[in-house]
Structure formats: structure tokens, C-alpha cells
Amino acid sequence: MKYSKRIMLLLAVDSFIVLGSVFISYLLRFEARIPEPFWDSMPYAMGGIWLVTYAVFYFSNLYRRVWKYASVGELVLIIRTTTVALGMNLLLYAAVRMSGMDIGIPLTVFLLSWMTTTIGIAGSRLLWRIVRGSQVKIQPHHKKALIVGAGDAGTLVAKELKHFPDTTLYPVAFIDDDPAKLYMEVGGLPVVGMRRDIPAVVKRLGIDTIVLALPSAAKSDTANVINICKKTSASIKILPRVSDVIHGNVSISTIRDVNVEDLLGRDPVAVDLKGIAEYVTNKTVLITGAGGSIGSELSRQIAGFQPEKLLLLGHGENSIYAIENELKRKYPGLAYETVIADVQDRQRMVEVFDLYRPSVVFHAAAHKHVPLMERNPAEAIKNNVIGTKNVAQCANLFGVERFVMISTDKAVNPTSVMGTTKRIAEMIVQSLNRRSTTKFVAVRFGNVLGSRGSVIPIFKQQIREGGPVTVTHPEMVRYFMTIPEAVQLVIQAGAIAEGGETFVLDMGEPVKIAKLAHDLIRLSGLEPDRDIRVEYTGMRPGEKLYEELLTAEEGTAGTTHDRIFIGKPAVFSVKEFMAKLEKLERAAFNNYMPVEPEHLKAMLKDLVPTYQLAASDLEEAKNRQKAAEAVVHRRKLEVALGAEK
Template identity: 60%
Template structure:
């Protein structure tokens, strides 16, 4: 129906309602026996009301409203329009009565007419909604839905689910922890219990879909509710938190699937913006590995602090191109310099530093895949050790104020080549800090959810293909953090830097990988071991069951940020470290069949906590550390001749 036809139809209905309301008002006033002088004035009163009310209704936009969603707001508009019109009629009538005294309208007719018109017009609008609601029942294609949270957000979601033709969910019951609400109804739906009753309610009402509508709840509270919901086989969706809602308005489009990070229950990171701005704003900032998971997020967050120029350094052209386009789209005024370079190329890195002279360097470029680096130890050393050395030394030579190394918990008591190379990278920046004006620091944290090569994307792909999901060991645990919160803490740690520290991020409680896999399966609406099989494949080379975030001898000190701690620096010989690095470089430059064991030998000498059992070969493997050091010095001396 067009706007013109709609106006004509509703105008005709309202004219009939007004005429009936005024006639009824006169009948009641005169006990259904209207005397002749007054009877003649009824048409006059009706016409005056129609002439005033219809324009008032149009001005109040009552003819533009969708009345199937009529609510208290629409009723208030009707009351206002009728009240103003009745007062206007009264004023006009008094003026006309001064001209023609016989035009007498009893005062009670004004009040009765006002009441009957409000009831008539309001009733006609709400009648369509009541008629429509009486037929809005759950259909065979609907999923029986439970809403957790009977507050404003939950009520709005229930209303939209009931009336939206585009959804396959239909609300059946509410869950709310407020005991005063139990056995009450919201939007015609019963509130049947608290969060502890969820499993029983799901069974009793045959719930297929659960919507968590608690936008003001803390992350820990949401995680607790999710852990209860996981015990059911219902599909779980969630409404964003208040901080993520635009203008506090709620709609069905905002409902999203539960993400694994929702289960961590970690409160958002609080950032000290003043300190961050002081060392990033109006500075030339370089991010190495800018196309990677951590590097790209570093670029996104640094861009918001208005650097003078942001250097995006990476080895892969496609990933650098993608992050450049994204930053230019979101920050059109930012100055970017995409740089394709390999950190192993010392000459190239020096030329970049000489040209741009970055004041702040975030070094995120690294090989991080543990099993792959076990098979390719020389590449791990080239990138994670020698590449870090190149970038760090250039930062020192060209006068950067800050150098922040992104490290890993795998650097603590390492069992892998990757973890050992990252520990050596930490030692490099600590040793450089002792002789440089640059503040060299490392930031150590565990796994980040959703990063490239991490377990979450692998599990999701396996679930999408119908399984099986492969878990290395049922008891394996890891620390997890979301990429944005890890990067926020990295930037914050740079602001806290005095030089030489290893900052350690509070990762919360460790998570069992087996539980993580099962959660992802359940969040996909499936049941572990029934719909999707879980297979245990065994621990891979270089992996360990439990990751550590801190070595025993390091200890920790608090910082002014409650999520960042400082590990006490360890004593080691700088000369010995750089001598062993030259040995590593010589060994990998003349790679042979025996090189893998020789490389691991040298790594063990640099990092005594490296847990590696050498294979028995004809090489010098198995000699004592002093013997190996002597042999290595002779080897190095021979190569220099």
C-alpha cells in the first residue's frame, strides 16, 4: 500500500472513530436523550474535530508508523495529538461562541470526547498488533530459543525475534539470575530460572538455540555462563558488550556466534594512553614482520597514536600490500612506507635505517612454527637470531630511542630450536642495551588466538571438513591471549621501558588444548566424539606439555601496569655470546649432514637450559661444554685464517 492510499484509509478510519466518539460523548452526557438545541450542534462539533485532528495526526507522523510494532511511544503520540487538538478546538469554539452565543457545547463533552477519541484511535492501532501477535506462534521451521538475560536488551531481542520474518529463531523462555524476576513474564515469555538451571531448562523446553543477552556483564561472568551453556547441545550466540554497541541500540544483526576468546573470561586491557603517546606520537615507527598476525595488529594500533611515519617492513609482498590498504582505508591521513626486505640481509636493513632513521622499532619478524623449525634449524637461526641481530644493531647505530622485541614463552627452558633462537634473541637485545642509548627490551607472552599457524584456525578447518580434530596430547596446556590485547600490552611495555628488561605479560590461567578443541566443536553446534572425532597424534618434535612464562632463576618484579611484570636480567658474557653467534653463522654457511647436530650443540652452549638429547653420531656431540667450547674456538680460529 502506497503512502497516499495509506493516508486516505487511516484518515477515513479516524474520521469514523471521531464521529462515533463525539456522538457517544453526547449520548452519555444527556443519558441517551439529546435535547434539540444540542442535537443540532453535533455535526458542527464532529466536523470541527475532524478538521483539527486529522492535520494534528499527520503532523505527529501517526500515518507513517508501522503499527504492527505499536508500543507505548505510539500511544504517547496519540495522547499528545488529541490533547493539543482538544485544547485548540476549545479555543476556536470560545471565539465562535462570542460571535454566535447559541453555539453551546457542554464542558463534559470535551472530556468525554478526549477520552473516547484516545481509546478509539489508540485501540484501532493496537488492534492490528494484537491481531498479528495472536498468529505469531512458533512454526515447524523455527528453532526453540532461550534468552539469557531478561533485562532491556533481552526484551528487545525477544520482541525482534517474535516479529522478524527473516529469522529462524523463536523465543520460548528467559533465564535471569535476579530471584525477584522468577516466575514473572517478559514479552509474554516466562522467566524459568537462573544460570544454574540452564541444562535442565534446555532439556525441558527442547531448546535448540541460546542467546546470551548480557551486554553489561563482565567478561568473567560471560565466560561462566558460557561454561554452563557448553554442557548442553544447543547452539550458542551472544550479544556484544555495552562497549561494542553503537548508541546502546540492540538489533538482531548484532547477535554473533560465540568466539573462543569469549571463553577466556579475561577483562579488557587498560592502556596508559599518555605514556604511549609520548614515545610514539610524531615519531617514525618501524614494525618488522608488519604483514603477520602480531605485526599487522601492531600497525593498526600504532596508527591510532598519530606517528609521523609508519614503516611497514616485511618479506611477503602480499601481506604488506593488504595491511597498507587497510591502514589507508581506516587512517587516510597517515603517512605509510611499505618496505619489502629480508631482515637477514644486513646491507638492505642498514640502508633502510640510514634513509628513514626510525625512532621506535617493534621487531615482530620471526619464524615461529616449532615442528618446521626442528626440521630446518639453520633457517630459524638465520631469521630469529641473525635477523634480530641485524635489526637491533642498526637500531643502536642509527640512534633509535626504543627497540621492542616480540618474544615467546617457548624461550623459557626451551625444548625446541625455535624457542632457543628466541631466547638468544632476548640475550642479544639485553647485551646491546648495556652499551647503547637505545632502550632495548623484550616482551614475552604465550600463544595468541587466531594467529597464523596457531591451533585455532587448524581446528576450525578440521571441523568444517567434518573432522577428525587432531590433538597432540590430552594433557597439553598452553597460555592464550587475544591478538589485540597482546599487542596493547606490547605497546604499553615499550612505554615502561628503562632498558634491558624482559617484560612478561600476565596470560591468565593456562588452557588445555583438548578442552579448546572440544569447546570449538560445541560452539559449532556439534558434539565431540559423536559428531566430530578427536584423535590424539602424540607430541611433535620440540614441543612440551607445559609451557612456562618465566625461568626459575629470573624471578619477577611488578610494574605500574597490573598485567605486565619484569623478569630479572640474567648474567652472561657478551663476548662469549657474540663469539658463539659467529660460530653459528659459520656453521650454517657450510651446511652439511652433520650441521643439524652441530647447530644444536652450539645452541645448547649458548642456552644451557635448552633441553635437547643429541643423537649418537661420529661428531663431537656428547663432549662436555668446556671441550665443545675449546673445539669451537679452534674451529672459529681456523675459519678466520
């Protein structure tokens, strides 16, 4: 209904109620036997009370309320408004009497009309709400919903679900651990049990969806409830934030699917970035790999600390274009430059550093996919090792204040080419720190939820396609963290760095990948090995069952943050390390005589003795490389002899 028509309708209804209230007040005052003189004064009473009451109603914004959603607040407004109208009517009556006029209106009529007007107006609004916002009955297309949590958030969600016909969910009951609510009704819905009763309730009531309305609960508590819900066949949804309740934003649109983050069972790592990120404010900050999962999140978070200029460097133009557009929308006043460049190109890196003179560098550019790098070790060496060397040496050459390199837990006792190249990158940073004024540090963490190519998006895609969900080994476990957590750690590391450290985050308990796959299937409302098959494919080259965060030599030391630890720098000969690194670089970039992958792995083993490469692979690598060198030597000799002839 249009606003003008709505106002006219409400005005007509209210006029009828006010005028009728005055008439009823006369009837009550004189016990239904109104004397003749008072019939003559009734029109004056009706006109005066109506005029004053309407004016008060209008200026108190009573007609701007949406009565379909009327509640206690609207009732209080009605009482307050009619009381103000009563006060003004009494003042007007007193003024008339003081002027010497006697219009013959009994004083009690004002009090009685106030009471009847209040009841009439409130009753009309309640009737309006009942007619316009009548509860939607359960329909064939509805899915039965069980709401866990009969508090403020749960009751608000139930109210919306019951009154909106467009939603596919219909609430039928609550679950709550409060004994005072058990077997009572909240918002017209019964509280049928406690959290331990969820499986039985789901089966008894035929529940299709469980909605977790526990926005203020700890992560561990939410994870426990989710674990109980996973024993049922119902899909699980969750109300995400306590701020939704505080700001009154709880609605059916805020209900989301349960994410893997909800299953980790730990609260996010809290870092007060406002107190520690001042070292990037008013500084030129360079982020390599700025289009990647970590690099783009670094860009988002650092943009909020007013850097003098933010340099977004990446090799892929599409990813850099995407983060540029995002920052342009979110931070219109940000000074930034997009740089398309390859960290393997040393001359290009020198040009970038010479032109922009960054004060802080976050080095996130890297090849990270383990199986791919096993098959392409030369590319892993070029990007992860030589690329890091180029950027780090430029940082030293141009006097960068802080250099933070992104590393991985796969660099500890590595079994893969990727992990070994990242370990060498850490050693490059540590070796430069010994002779540079730049503070060089590395930040080491595990798997990042939601990053490109990580296991979670792959599992979700496989579930969407109907399976199977592929897991390499039933006993494989990994540490997990969210992208914002990882980036906060990186920024924190730059703040507390003294130089040479490897920072490690306490990521809680490791998660079994097979269990994660089963959980994701259940959270999608499906049953593992019935609706979606879980298939074990066997460990891939370079993988290991358990990841580690620190080597035995590094040990551990605490920091000012209770979830961040420091691995002590490893002791090694820089001179010997650099000599071997030079040979590795020549071998990786040797286009004249491509080096066998096995030989490159052997060279990596020479640089990182903890690289767990099988002895048979080493021997085979050496033999194949010798054979290749012999063929090349023979061809050179033949060319030389032919030239002499």
C-alpha cells in the same frame, strides 16, 4: 506499503475516528438524546476539531512512526498529541466565545472527544501492530531456543525472534537467577528455572540452541554459565556487548557463536592506550612483520594515534598489500609507506633506516612455527636471530628512541629451535641496550587466539571437515591471550620501558589443550568422540607439556600496570656472546658447506645453556659435523693436489 499510500490510509482512519469521537461525545453528553439545536452545531464541532487535531498530528510526526513496532513510547506520543489538540481546540473555542459568537457547542464535548479520540487512535495503532506484526508461530524449520537472562537484553532478543519469520530460532523459555522472576512470564515466555537447571530444562523442552543474553556479566560469570551449557547437547550462542543494550542495537544479527575467548574465564586486560601511546604520536614508526597477526594489529592500533608516518615492512607482498588496503579504508588521512624487504638483508635494512629515520621500532618479524623450525633450523636462525640483529643494530646506528621486540614464552628454558632463537634475539636486544641510547625491550607472551597457524583455527577447520580433531598430548597446557591484548601489552611496554627489560603479561590460568578441543566441539553443537573424534598424535619435536613465562634467573618485578611484570635482564658476557653469535651466523649462511641441523642445534645449545637438547643428540651432532668437515677437507686437498699436477 508506499509512504504516500500509508499516509492516506492513516488519514482516512484518523478522520473517521475523530469525526466519530465528536458524534459519540454528543451522545454521551446528552445521554443519547441530542436536542435539535445541537444537531445544527455538530458539523461545526466536527469540522473544527478535525482540522485542529489533524494539523497537530501531522506536525508532531505521528505519521512517521512504524506502528508494527509500536510500544509504550508511541502510546505516550498519542496521549501527548491529542492533549495538545485539546488545548488548541479550547483556545479556539475561547476565542470564538470572546468575539461574542455563540455556536452552541457544549464545553464538555471537547473533553469527551479528547478521551474518545485518544482511545480510538491508540486502539487503531494497536490493531495495526497486531495485524502487521503478528507473532510468528513455531514452524518445522525452527530450532527451539532457551534464553539465559530475562533482563532487557533477553526480552529484546525474544521479541525479535518471535516476530521475524526469517530467523531459524524460536524462543520457548527463559532462564534467570532472579528469584522474583522465577516461574513468572516475561514477554509471554515462562521463566522455567535458574542457571543450575539448564541441563534439565534443555532435556525436558527439547532445546536445540541456548542463547546467552548476559551482555553486562563479568567474563568469569559468563564462562561459568557456558560450562553449565556445555553439559547439554544444545549449541550455544551469545549476545556479545553491553553497548548493544545501551544503544538499542540488540537484534538477532548481534547474536554470535560462543568464541574461545568466552571460555578463558577472565576479563580482557585493560590498558589505557590514550594515556600511554603518546610516544608514537607525530613520530615515524616502523613495524617489521607488519602483515602478520601481531604486526597487522599493531598497525591498526598505532594508526589511531596519528603517527607522522607509519612504515609497514614485510617480506610477503600479499599480507602487506592486505593491511595497506585495510588502513587506507579505515584511516584515509594516515601517512604511511609499504616496504617490501627481508630483515635478513642487512644492507636493505640500512637503506630503510637511512631513508625514513624511524623514531620507534616494533620488531614483529619472525618464524614462529615450532615443528617447521625444528626441520629448518638454519632458516629460524637467519630470520629470528640474524634478522633481529640487523634491525636492532640499525636502530642503534640511526638513533631510534625505542625498540620493542616481540618474543614468546617458548624462549624460557626452550626445548625447540624456535624458542631458542627467540631467546637469542632477546639477548641481542639486551646486549645492545647496555651500550646504546636507544631503549631496547622485549615483550614476552603466550599463544595468541586466532593468529595464523595457531591451534584454534586448526581445530575449527578440523571440526568443519568432520574430524578428527588432533591433539598432541592429553596433558598439554598453554597460556592464551587475544591479539588486541597482546598488542596493547606491546604498546604499553614501549611506554614504560627504561631499557633492557623483558615484559611479561599475567595471562591468568593456563588452559588444557585437550579440554579446549572438547569445548570447541561442544560449542559447535556436536558431541566429542561421538560426532567428532579426538585423536592424540603424540608430542612433536621441540614441544613441551608446560610453557613458562620467566626463567629462575630473571625473577619478577611489578610495574604500574597490575597485569604486567618485568623479568630482570639476564647476566652474560656480551663479548663472548657476540663471538659465538658470529660463528652461528657463518654456519647458518654457509652455502659452500651446508651445516647439519644437529650441529646448528648444538651451537644454539652453546649460546643458550637452558636449551633442553638431549645429550645423545649433542653427541650425534658433533660426530656428524666432524665427518662432514672431514669430507670437505679431503675434497679440498684433492683439488689442491690436482692443481699442482
